[in-house]
Amino acid sequence: MIMGPLARALDDRLRLSPITRRALAKIFPDHWSFMLGEIALYSFIALILTGVYLTFFFDASSADRVYQGSYAPLDGATTSAAYASTVRLSWDVRAGLLIRQTHHWAALAFVAAIVLHLSRIYFTGAFRKPRELNWLIGVTMLALALANGFTGYSMPDDLLSGLGLRIITSVVESIPLVGTWLAALALGGEFPSDEMIPRIFITHVLLVPAILVALISLHLGILVRQKHSQFPGPGRTEHNVVGSRFWPGYTLRTLALFAWVLAVLFALGGLVQINPVWLYGPFAPAESSSPAQPDWYVAWGDGALRLFPPWEFRIGGYLVPAPFFPGVVLGGLSFVALYLWPFIERWCTRDRRPHQLLDRPRNHPVRVGIGVGALTFYVVLVVAAGDDILARLLRVPVYDLLALFRVLVLVLPIVTGVLAFLIARALCRGEAASLGELTRADLRRGARPAPRRPTGEDEPEVPVRHRPGERIELWPQGEVWRWRYRNEAGQLTLTNNRAVTSEEEAVETARLAYPGVDRVVVPGPPPPPARALRVALRRWGRATAAGSLLVAALLGRRRERRRRRDGEDEPPPPEQADAISGGGDPT
Amino acid sequence: MSGQTPSKSERAASRRIAVAFLVSAAGAVGFAVTYGLNGGTQWEGVCLAVAFAGLAVGLAVWSRRLVPVGGYVEEHEGFVPPPAEQAMTAAVFRAPESPTRRWGLLAALGFALTALGVAALFPLRSLLPWDRQRPTRSLKDTPWGPGIRLVDDQGRPLRPDDVPADTMVAVFPEGSIDVGDAPAFAVRLNPERFIRQPAGGHLGGLVVWSLLCTHAGCPVRLYLKGAGRVLCPCHQSSFDLLAGARPIAGPAARPLPGLPIEVGPDGFLRATGDFTAPPGAGFWSRP
Ligand code: HEM
């Protein structure tokens, strides 16, 4: 390997191997819901890659420019440089439209992944001690993602983006006392100012992404330091993490996910049109388009602006206009509630212990009820942002729909919240393993008032002496020591994630992971079942006969096999296995 | 495993992985060719998607079939540091020479840093429009004023006859077509149907109102013929022009401001003053 000497040279100077070995052995729990955050990460990387490409062609200026290019309806038209360059990027720069649309789809996917990730953290209680800090960082990143999506949407200076910007400016101006100053501070003048687009641009491509990169690093750093949480299960305790090692299993899997994300985003970017600004036309202060809908992640704000009644009032002669409540107050309260949730819950449940084991959502019916109710509220708002389109599709008057939504937004969250609460309780008390298996008896049991169990108490861990058949096996492997956890009853074997240098260290780590479980020294892992030579020969024969396998395939497989051989625990040679006999745990 | 021939399933998996990577490479080549031939956005997207999907399938099969999934455990130390560690760390900060013991100096340092922080806020002022008016003033004032002629979106001055019955014509102050808060619209209505007089008055049924919705400032560009109503496409506020442009549905709370107009000596329409109220969305110090 060429890498060998280089790696050794680096290691000699930086002493990397201990850190690297531990890092490569980091355990990732095997549950799909742990992949949501990664989808967000990979969408963000896609955003940076495509976004940097866009900056080479996008001209962030509101100065007049004549568009000349292959989009005939606008050829020769004078528009802002931002708009003209976006149309040029879409029509005249090769692959420009692909990258631009992929950027936009990636933005939608990014926010969606963050919201799903956040929901998973919420419903499983992963935000509890010691992970509150990462919850706060996560909520901040959600806010920044929304902000960057909005600024991105506003940059091309087309009619829709201009309308959106005008609305958000009005919302900012509605803030009592300081609103008009804040808006002027942001825009450098009255809407639409010439400074607007350059400022939005620098916010979009530098400020917010830089903060996001810093926060993502912090988020992941804390994650590594605190290690993953995990769902309860056999062999899983508050003192260990069970799953796949980072190298090689998880590395391959997460790279596969990265490639999936890129594949889906480029497929969308190539095949599904999004934000065709050339159809909307350039922004003009006296024009508006109908229908006018924002991207989905700001639609809840738009829906709230539509539903909130025309209430405004004066304080000492000063006006508090209607958009203040759905725009500023609702948005502000939403984020304050998100930020405070871990602390609110801790205050309600008086649960101050650290948690490495996650809750199954059903075990916290109140949390589930509140979460489902809140999600319903925002979903109704998002749907309400399309009330004009719905009205046109359903052929009903838009104001009837508006009235309906005004009721729904208040009633539906309560209905779904209570339902979710009852279902969670039915699942929690009954025997059903999943929603589909719920019986009527379970539901009835769920509806009955609770036999008061102190909330926030987890099921206490079963003491070791009541869990027979568990043991830790340690064995030397050449110079180093390994151990594994065996559970005869559950037919479960979990190997420790890395080799350690001494028996003491092996005992120490095993004791940390499984306090109180007995330890024995064994000869080594069972040898893999031997294969009949004949079978193997026949297989080789067939492979050779199939011969047409391509060179690349063969090479890849050979290399793969070698890596596997090097990385795997080799079974000890027979003489070694004979030499060591099982013995009791010295400690 | 070492010294053993790969199992049948392992070899089948290897084959699938290799094929997937080949498909990926084909996708990449396809992308390059499509780009070279200017084959269009769709094909570029499909090729790149195939390239990445091939990678994804290959890596995913690899991770599932050729390396162990799960089956490992790592100890978790917990996060309560041993009391001795905690005490030793705290002792470092409490040592006699430790700066944290000099309260007086710390207070002075804090004062200096606060002053520096506040001073650093001053340059933010430059983000405001420096030599122009206070923001609230500029929101209240528009380019309209006595004698300003009404022009259409091409800058042509308008005569009363240029506004046909029952349509909406966007009008602008002459010389300031692009100013954000200036756009207005003229309509010709039957004065006998007025339930309430327009705030800015009318010229034989010809009325001019601000075009900006009083909810959040979108132009109210949808005119409902016959009904004498305008609708805002942003959040569906509608305004009854026959009742002084009062909001009758949706989230807007205030009527559209009117523009007082007259016919000048040259026969063209002109304003006799600014809007009857600041146009567009509300704000704190809006009269
Ligand atoms: C949090 C991450 C980001 C989000 C959510 C985001 C979102 C968006 C959105 C929604 C658009 C409008 C696209 C359209 O025209 O349809 C956009 C445009 C743009 N973004 Fe981003 N973006 C992000 C990061 C970046 C980064 C890191 C860069 C560059 C370094 C960048 C550069 C651009 C450029 C130049 C445009 C204008 C392209 C155009 O439409 O003409 N973005 N962004």
Ligand code: FES
């Ligand atoms: S801006 Fe007109 S209804 Fe909101």
